[in-house]
Amino acid sequence: MHTLTVALGERSYPIYIGPGLLDSGLLKQHVRASQVLVVTNETVAPLYLQRVVDSLSGLRVDTLVLPDGEQHKTLDTLERIFDTLMAKRHSRTTTLIALGGGVVGDMVGFAAACYQRGVEFLQVPTTLLAQVDSSVGGKTAVNHPRGKNMIGAFHQPRAVLIDTDVLSTLPERELSAGLAEVIKYGLIRDREFFRWLQSNITALMARDPRALSKAILESCRNKADVVAEDETEQGNRALLNLGHTFGHAIETATGYRLWLHGEAVGAGMMMAAQMSEMLGWMPAEQLAPIRALLEQARLPLTPPGSMTAADFRSLMALDKKVLDGQLRLVLLQGIGAAVVTDQFDVQVLERLLEQSCQH
Amino acid sequence: MHTLTVALGERSYPIYIGPGLLDSGLLKQHVRASQVLVVTNETVAPLYLQRVVDSLSGLRVDTLVLPDGEQHKTLDTLERIFDTLMAKRHSRTTTLIALGGGVVGDMVGFAAACYQRGVEFLQVPTTLLAQVDSSVGGKTAVNHPRGKNMIGAFHQPRAVLIDTDVLSTLPERELSAGLAEVIKYGLIRDREFFRWLQSNITALMARDPRALSKAILESCRNKADVVAEDETEQGNRALLNLGHTFGHAIETATGYRLWLHGEAVGAGMMMAAQMSEMLGWMPAEQLAPIRALLEQARLPLTPPGSMTAADFRSLMALDKKVLDGQLRLVLLQGIGAAVVTDQFDVQVLERLLEQSCQH
Numbered sequence: 001m002h003t004l005t006v007a008l009g010e011r012s013y014p015i016y017i018g019p020g021l022l023d024s025g026l027l028k029q030h031v032r033a034s035q036v037l038v039v040t041n042e043t044v045a046p047l048y049l050q051r052v053v054d055s056l057s058g059l060r061v062d063t064l065v066l067p068d069g070e071q072h073k074t075l076d077t078l079e080r081i082f083d084t085l086m087a088k089r090h091s092r093t094t095t096l097i098a099l100g101g102g103v104v105g106d107m108v109g110f111a112a113a114c115y116q117r118g119v120e121f122l123q124v125p126t127t128l129l130a131q132v133d134s135s136v137g138g139k140t141a142v143n144h145p146r147g148k149n150m151i152g153a154f155h156q157p158r159a160v161l162i163d164t165d166v167l168s169t170l171p172e173r174e175l176s177a178g179l180a181e182v183i184k185y186g187l188i189r190d191r192e193f194f195r196w197l198q199s200n201i202t203a204l205m206a207r208d209p210r211a212l213s214k215a216i217l218e219s220c221r222n223k224a225d226v227v228a229e230d231e232t233e234q235g236n237r238a239l240l241n242l243g244h245t246f247g248h249a250i251e252t253a254t255g256y257r258l259w260l261h262g263e264a265v266g267a268g269m270m271m272a273a274q275m276s277e278m279l280g281w282m283p284a285e286q287l288a289p290i291r292a293l294l295e296q297a298r299l300p301l302t303p304p305g306s307m308t309a310a311d312f313r314s315l316m317a318l319d320k321k322v323l324d325g326q327l328r329l330v331l332l333q334g335i336g337a338a339v340v341t342d343q344f345d346v347q348v349l350e351r352l353l354e355q356s357c358q359h
Numbered sequence: 360m361h362t363l364t365v366a367l368g369e370r371s372y373p374i375y376i377g378p379g380l381l382d383s384g385l386l387k388q389h390v391r392a393s394q395v396l397v398v399t400n401e402t403v404a405p406l407y408l409q410r411v412v413d414s415l416s417g418l419r420v421d422t423l424v425l426p427d428g429e430q431h432k433t434l435d436t437l438e439r440i441f442d443t444l445m446a447k448r449h450s451r452t453t454t455l456i457a458l459g460g461g462v463v464g465d466m467v468g469f470a471a472a473c474y475q476r477g478v479e480f481l482q483v484p485t486t487l488l489a490q491v492d493s494s495v496g497g498k499t500a501v502n503h504p505r506g507k508n509m510i511g512a513f514h515q516p517r518a519v520l521i522d523t524d525v526l527s528t529l530p531e532r533e534l535s536a537g538l539a540e541v542i543k544y545g546l547i548r549d550r551e552f553f554r555w556l557q558s559n560i561t562a563l564m565a566r567d568p569r570a571l572s573k574a575i576l577e578s579c580r581n582k583a584d585v586v587a588e589d590e591t592e593q594g595n596r597a598l599l600n601l602g603h604t605f606g607h608a609i610e611t612a613t614g615y616r617l618w619l620h621g622e623a624v625g626a627g628m629m630m631a632a633q634m635s636e637m638l639g640w641m642p643a644e645q646l647a648p649i650r651a652l653l654e655q656a657r658l659p660l661t662p663p664g665s666m667t668a669a670d671f672r673s674l675m676a677l678d679k680k681v682l683d684g685q686l687r688l689v690l691l692q693g694i695g696a697a698v699v700t701d702q703f704d705v706q707v708l709e710r711l712l713e714q715s716c717q718h
Contacts, residue, residue, distance in 0.1 A: 086505040
């Protein structure tokens with residue numbers, strides 16, 4: 001087992017990574033009082049819920065099973081969590097446990113941020129994407145029909161428990177979607193990791209446990225470093241959003257239904273890389289290896305055929321990275337070096353959108 | 360004009376108290392970017408909305424008028440604020456302005472806490488209750504059908520602007536409801552202020568501007584001191600909840616419709632005082648002056664006739680002050696001295712409930 005720490009002063013917490021952690025007793029060690037609510041979804045529940053509940057024996061354990069899918073990451077579903085907490089009379093010392101992917105983690109974290117103005121929660125991510133990204137760092141949210149993650153809070157978990165065994169049941173598409181965020185760390189700040197990924201992408205796609213474990217560890221290490229420096233995204237944390245402005249537009253345009261978050265980020269990163277090259281900021285020869293790696297991870301490289309440049313324009317104007325009317329994008333100066341900026345030639349963005357939407 | 364400061368490090372902010380502040384230009388000074396959303400309710404809008412909007416000339420000003428009343432302090436109404444922010448494309452640098460009573464302030468504050476994971480907001484309280492209590496201190500929330508203020512956040516405003524002129528249009532009942540929270544400060548920590556209130560209650564009920572101004576100033580001073588010491592209610596801030604556990608039960612039992620919050624707190628404070636006397640903690644002779652002051656403020660002294668002791672038991676078990684199954688109450692050791700404790704004889708609570716519900 002590997003242990004990392006997200007260093008945030010009194011809000012610091014451990015990330016545990018290893019096989020067989022789900023019912024190892026580690027989870028129970030991080031429950032402060034006698035009452036817990038385990039929230040999961042209908043896909044994960046039959047696979048892992050009972051094992052988690054069993055590992056919490058001796059506590060008052062309630063469970064809630066939500067529908068699966070990004071389209072359910074709404075205020076309405078959030079309300080179901082509050083209803084359960086109230087009906088089962090959970091007090092301010094309760095602990096919420098998020099057992100599932102990014103959707104479950106984001107919603108349970110936000111519910112924990114708001115219930116009685118803040119209770120504790122633990123992350124038990126069961127998708128690669130949640131393990132390498134959304135379960136770490138305390139960003140919680142639900143979607144608004146007009147934009148992704150628009151309603152939320154910064155609320156750090158007390159611990160993140162990553163059982164690498166659960167990846168054996170992960171659908172192919174979810175594996176690829178998770179690898180999009182893994183590749184992101186290489187692109188934005190870790191050229192050595194990018195090279196390692198180029199050498200090990202076949203092993204990762206074949207779910208080699210050692211390769212997956214290393215990819216998760218390096219991703220979490222990168223994420224923890226960035227979050228420790230900038231918890232509430234006043235500065236460099238925004239680099240983690242490479243591909244996300246384009247990606248969120250894709251997800252919103254497709255109703256959070258057709259594309260997985262990681263797939264949208266994959267296409268979004270390709271768009272960001274192309275725009276960086278068109279601006280002359282990234283050497284042209286670096287575009288091919290990025291495309292090759294995303295392709296090997298079986299990620300989409302272009303937005304859905306139904307989207308127009310006008311769709312992007314309209315949806316990106318609502319992105320959280322718009323400050324006082326000014327669109328900011330994460331762009332590359334090369335593999336391993338990203339910047340957040342609103343100082344780019346808008347004509348180039350226009351050309352990118354037109355070209356990306358010509359299928 | 361008086362200016363107080365709520366001392367919270369980088370989250371410190373001013374409270375301005377005085378006549379004619381609504382359109383004095385002070386509000387605009389606290390807007391950081393070019394975009395604001397003024398949220399108010401249908402009672403306040405015809406009286407003051409235009410003046411506030413006019414005072415913000417030069418900015419992009421959107422407005423939203425909500426229905427009036429505690430029964431609308433829900434997630435559904437909150438969603439209307441998000442819908443407006445999204446439809447009008449407000450970015451992360453927007454400022455929300457809460458123009459109204461406690462319901463508007465609590466909801467707008469919570470919307471500001473969650474929109475894009477946190478934007479700035481200003482409080483412009485138009486009821487006495489909001490001016491002396493809910494607009495100061497950063498507690499924001501909406502109600503859950505099963506309990507008051509159960510879903511919320513700590514999110515401090517950037518400034519509180521209290522125009523004492525607006526009290527001239529306040530309905531009688533609202534004046535009394537506000538005085539409940541004013542009297543609370545005397546009871547929990549300021550015996551001298553309690554004495555001043557005894558001497559000036561007639562002037563206050565007659566809306567003497569100087570008396571009201573002094574009552575607001577002393578209330579805000581007390582509140583600011585308590586909040587500066589304990590922002591997120593880990594300890595003494597809970598003293599501000601004198602009468603609120605009983606009061607919240609009354610509000611929930613009556614569907615947030617029949618009783619104003621301050622009225623419920625008035626009856627709740629009387630119950631807390633009686634219980635304190637029954638426990639032998641507060642000298643018996645202090646009960647009469649408390650009753651007299653609440654009576655002169657035309658506040659109810661007993662819960663509604665429809666409520667039973669069983670109703671109280673059930674509703675109080677869900678109170679936020681329940682920690683791991685243990686009910687905590689704010690009780691008095693005398694006028695000007697309150698304690699938060701779960702160390703009381705439960706039999707006495709039972710007797711109090713039985714006796715309070717025998718109408």
